[in-house]
Amino acid sequence: xxxxxxxxxxxxxxxxxxxxxxxxxxxxxxxxxxxxxxxxxxxxxxxxxxxxxxxxxxxxxxxxxxxxxxxxxxxxxxxxxxxxxxxxxxxxxxxxxxxxxxxxxxxxxxxxxxxxxxxxxxxxxxxxxxxxxxxxxxxxxxxxxxxxxxxxxxxxxxxxxxxxxxxxxxxxxxxxxxxxxxxxxxxxxxxxxxxxxxxxxxxxxxxxxxxxxxxxxxxxxxxxxxxxxxxxxxxxxxxxxxxxxxxxxxxxxxxxxxxxxxxxxxxxxxxxxxxxxxxxxxxxxxxxxxxxxxxxxxxxxxxxxxxxxxxxxxxxxxxxxxxxxxxxxxxxxxxxxxxxxxxxxxxxxxxxxxxxxxxxxxxxxxxxxxxxxxxxxxxxxxxxxxxxxxxxxxxxxxxxxxxxxxxxxxxxxxxxxxxxxxx
Numbered sequence: 001x002x003x004x005x006x007x008x009x010x011x012x013x014x015x016x017x018x019x020x021x022x023x024x025x026x027x028x029x030x031x032x033x034x035x036x037x038x039x040x041x042x043x044x045x046x047x048x049x050x051x052x053x054x055x056x057x058x059x060x061x062x063x064x065x066x067x068x069x070x071x072x073x074x075x076x077x078x079x080x081x082x083x084x085x086x087x088x089x090x091x092x093x094x095x096x097x098x099x100x101x102x103x104x105x106x107x108x109x110x111x112x113x114x115x116x117x118x119x120x121x122x123x124x125x126x127x128x129x130x131x132x133x134x135x136x137x138x139x140x141x142x143x144x145x146x147x148x149x150x151x152x153x154x155x156x157x158x159x160x161x162x163x164x165x166x167x168x169x170x171x172x173x174x175x176x177x178x179x180x181x182x183x184x185x186x187x188x189x190x191x192x193x194x195x196x197x198x199x200x201x202x203x204x205x206x207x208x209x210x211x212x213x214x215x216x217x218x219x220x221x222x223x224x225x226x227x228x229x230x231x232x233x234x235x236x237x238x239x240x241x242x243x244x245x246x247x248x249x250x251x252x253x254x255x256x257x258x259x260x261x262x263x264x265x266x267x268x269x270x271x272x273x274x275x276x277x278x279x280x281x282x283x284x285x286x287x288x289x290x291x292x293x294x295x296x297x298x299x300x301x302x303x304x305x306x307x308x309x310x311x312x313x314x315x316x317x318x319x320x321x322x323x324x325x326x327x328x329x330x331x332x333x334x335x336x337x338x339x340x341x342x343x344x345x346x347x348x349x350x351x352x353x354x355x356x357x358x359x360x361x362x363x364x365x366x367x368x369x370x371x372x373x374x375x376x377x378x379x380x381x382x383x384x385x386x387x388x389x390x391x392x393x394x395x396x397x398x399x400x401x402x403x404x405x406x407x408x409x410x411x412x413x414x415x416x417x418x419x420x421x422x423x
Contacts, residue, residue, distance in 0.1 A: 001396070001397045001398040001420060002393055002394065002395055002396075002397060002420055003382070003393070003394045003397035003408060003418055003419075003420040004391050004392070004393050004394075004418065004419050004420060005382060005385035005386070005391065005392050005393075005394065005416060005417065005418055006391050006417035006418075007248075007366075007385075007386060007387060007388060007389070007390075007417075008248060008249075008386050008415055008416045008417045009248050009249045009289075009386075009415060010244055010245060010248055010249030010250070010251055010386065010414040010415045010416060011249050011250050011251070011414065011415055012251065012252070012413060012414045012415065013251075013252035013253075013254060013284070014241050014251065014252070014253055014254070014410045014413065014414060015233070015253075015254045015255040016233045016234055016237045016238040016241065016253055016254075016255050016256065017043050017045070017233070017234050017237050017403075017404055017405075017406070018041045018042060018043040018231040018232065018233060018234055018255075019043065019231055019232055019233065019234040019235075019236075019262060020043050020045060020047055020048060020090075020234055020236065020237075020403050021090065021193060021196055021234075021236075021262070022196065022200065022231045022232065023039070023042045023043040023048045023051075023231050024047070024048060024051050024088075024090045024091065024094065025094075025167075025171075025196065025197060025200040026039045026042065026200065026229045026231060027039065027042070027048070027051050027052060027055060027062075027069075027071065028051065028055070028094055028095075028098060028171060029171065029200055029201065029203075029204045029224055030071035030073050030204075030226065030229075031055045031058075031060045031071060031073045031076070031098075032073055032076070032098065032101065032171075032172075032175065032224055033073040033074075033204055033223070033224035033225060033226040033227070034073060034074050034223060034224075034226065035072075035073060035074070035225070035226035036070055036071070036072050036073075036226055037070075037071045037073060037204075037226040037227055037228065037229070038068060038069070038070055038071075038227075038228040038229070039068070039069040039071060039229055039231065040067060040068050040228070040229065040230040040231065041067050041068075041230055041231045041232075042067075042069050042231050043231065043234065043403075044405070045401060045402060045403050045404065045405050046086060046087070046088070046401050046402045046403075046405075047086070047087070047088040047090065047091065047402050047403060048088075049086070050084070050085050050086035050087075050088040050091040051088065051090070051091045051094070051095070053083075053084065053086075054083045054084070054085060054091060054095050054108075055071075055095075057079040057081070057083055058076045058077060058078075058079060058083070058098075058102060059075070059076055059077035060072065060073065060074075060076070073224075073226060076098070076101055076102045077102070077103075078102050078103060078104035078105065078106060079106065082107040082108065082109045082141065083095060083099075083106065083107065083108045083109070084109055084110075085108055085109065085110045085111075085114060085140075086110065086111055086114070087110065087111040087113050087114045087332065087402065088110075088114065088402075089114060089117055089162070089164060090164055092108060092110055092114060092117075092119060092140060092142070093119065093122060093162065093164035093165060093167070093168045094164065094167065094168045094171060095108055096108055096119060096122055096123070096126070096133070096142050096144065096168060097122065097126065097168035097169060097171060097172045098168075098171065098172060099142075099144040099146065100126060100131045100133075100144055100146050100150050100172055101146070101148060101150070101172060101175060102144070102146060102148060103146060103147060103148035104145070104146070104148075105143065105144070105145045106143070106144045106145075106146070107141055107142070107143050108140065108141060108142040108143075108144075109140060109141045110140045110141075113332050113333070113373065114140060115139060115140050115141075116139065117139070117140075117330055117331075118138055118139060118161055118162070118330065119135050119138065119139060119140055119142055120135055120137075120138030120139070121157055121158055121161055121162075121165055122157070122165045122168060122169075123135045123142060125155045125156065125157045125165065125169060125182075126144075126155075126169075128153065128154065128155040128156065129150055129151055129152055129153050129154075129155050129176065129180055130150060130151025130152070130153070131144065131146060131150060131151075132144065132145040132146065133145075149177060150172060150175065150176040150177065150180075151176065151177050151178065152173075152176030152177050152178035152179055152180045153178060153180065153181070154180075154181040154183065155169065155180065155181070155182055155183070156182075156183045156184075156185050157169065157182060157183075157184055157185065158184070158185050158186045159184040159185070159186045159187055159188030159189060159215065160186045160187060160188075160189050160326070160327070161327065161330065162190075162327075162330070163188065163189065163190035163191070163193040163194050164193070166182065166184060166188070166194050166197075166214075166217075167193060167194055167196075167197040169182050169217075170182070170194070170197050170198065170201065170208060170217060170219065171197065171201070173208070173217070173219035174201075174206045174219050174220065174221060174222045174223070174224065175221075175223070175224075176221065177221075178221070179218055179219065179220065179221060180218075180219060181216075181217070181218050182216070182217040182218075183215070183216060184214070184215040184216070187215075188213070188214050188215055189300045189301060189303070189324070189327065190263060190300075190301055190302070190303065191214050191263075191301055192261055192262060192263035192301055192302070193263060194214050195214070195261050196261055196262065198210060199261060200229075201219075201224075203227055203229055204224040204225055204226075204227055205222070205223075205224055205225035205227070206219065206220070206222050206224055207220070208220075232255075232256070232257040232260060232262075233254075233255035233256040233257065234262070234264075234403075234404075235256065235260060235262040235263075235264040235265040235267065236262070236264040236304055236305075236403065237403060237404045237407075238253050238256055238264075238267070238285070239264055239267040239305060239308050240308055240379045240380070240382070240383055240404075240407070241253050241410070241414070242267055242268075242271060242278075242285060242287045243267070243271075243287075243308050243309075243311065243312050243383045244382075244383045244386060244411075244414070244416075245286070245287035245288060245289070246271055246274075246276040246277075246287045246288075246289065246290050246292065246312065247289065247312070247315060247383060247384070247386050247387050248289055248386040248387055249288070249289055249386075249414070249415065250286065250287075250288045250289065251286070251287055251414060252284045252285070252286045253284060253285045253286075253287075254283060254284045256284075256285060258280060258282055258285075263301050263302040263304075264302050264304060264305055266301070266302045266305065267302075267305060267308075267309075268280070268285070270295065270297060270305070270309055270312075271287060271312075273295055273297070274290075274292045274293055274294075274295050274312065274313075274316055275290060275291065275292055275293045276288075276290040276292060277289075277290045291317070292312065292315060292316035292317065293316055293317050293318060294313070294316050294317060294318030294319055294320040294321075294361070295309070295312075295313055295316060295320040295321075295322070296320065296321045297309070297320075297321075297322055297323070298323045298324040299322055299323065299324040299325065300323075300324030301324075303324065303325070303327055303328060303331075303335075304331075304376060306322065306325060306328060306335055306336070306339065306357075307335055307339050307376045307377055307379075307380035307381075308376070308379065308380040308383060309322065310322065310339050310343065310357065310359060310380065311343075311380045311381065311383050311384040312383075313359040314343055314346070314348040314359055314361070314362055314364060314384060315361065315362075315364065315384075315387060316359075316361055317361050318360075318361060319358055319359065319360045319361070320358070320359045320360075321356055321357070321358055322356065322357045322359070323355060323356045323357075325352075325354065325355065325356065325357060326354055326355065329354075331374070331376075332372075332373065332374040332375070332376070332402075333372040333373070333374040333377060335374065335376070335377065336352060336354070336357065338370075338371075338372050338374065338377055339357075339377065339380070340352050340357070342369045342370075342377070342381055343359065345367045345368075345369065346362075346364050346365055346366070346367050346369075346381075346384065346388060346392070347362055347363060347364055347365040347367075348360070348362040348364060349362050363389065364384060364387055364388045364389065365388055365389045365390060366385065366388040366389060366390030366391045366392040367388075367392060367393075368392070368393045368395065369381045369392060369393065369394050369395065370395045370396065371394055371395055371396045371397065371399050372396070373396045373399045374399060375399045375400045375401070375402040375403050375404065376403075377399075378394055378396065378397050378399050378400055379400060379404065379407055381394055382394060382407075382411060382416075386416065397420060408420070
């Protein structure tokens, strides 16, 4: 699907979808708890559908009513067919670890993009705690052969490839035969995602001992307790609407937890640093069109913000410098390369290598952008298109279904002038 966007001024209020990351964790922890858990306001999107699909194939019952899901957790059963994780990296990483609890052989597969994302460090770490795990040259498909019991003990994992590896190990740790000790061998990036996992585990009755730098973890042996969990709004999705307000209009975003530990809540700090007109209360965040100044910011803990922050910097006075970009090539696309190419097509002066990206204030022009089936690329260029001279066509615009299925509907509701195949 292609979407054409005309320069537009936005105004209005939008309630953002629920947190994708927390929905994954709530589903998984509900599934491995003995009893019935209730998940209120979960996100329904392609990525969370993948986690739901895998769990159902492992014998978990999930009853879905409107904005409330009832998950009956307990014993997992092996699946005769491969578990399809779609394009969800979180699903693949967490379900690889969870498969250690399944008696028999489990195979996990992914789509074309996910099949190029690393899983080897996680299978290596699982082997150290007694799990028979393998993958193909460090990448999916993944195979787990298990007795249904995890021995436990000490394992090591790098922290600079994916925080999802650490989250996956943490989630299964309480269910081992003896305590699992996790040593993170390199500086941990995306720390807030690991903190989110620890917080979710606490909601299900398990408290992990963690060092202050989140490089050492020891979890008590304890069964998870079923619970009722309310999924908060997603700051990752909110970022696009907040940036759209700063570029072109006045946008109110509701449904957000102002005390959230989500990494992408950093978008508020970024907007303030750039001089954006930001107002908020416990009920909403309002961002109004602003004269923006350049930004110098390390995105190591919030790499998913890079596309939309890069779009924001393209209109800011002066030259912005973004760092902490080393892992962007491991996402749904090589986000650094794709953003550089797209920005340059829109007339933006960009200089970059794997360690930093310099973006100079430029007159933005409409053009044709390939999103490379990456939801965050499509949404980032949608925001920048609001201030481009002329129309911008975004290819593969349906990619937003991965995390924000109603993005184009909400964007139009705010006043964006759109036309496209399915609009």
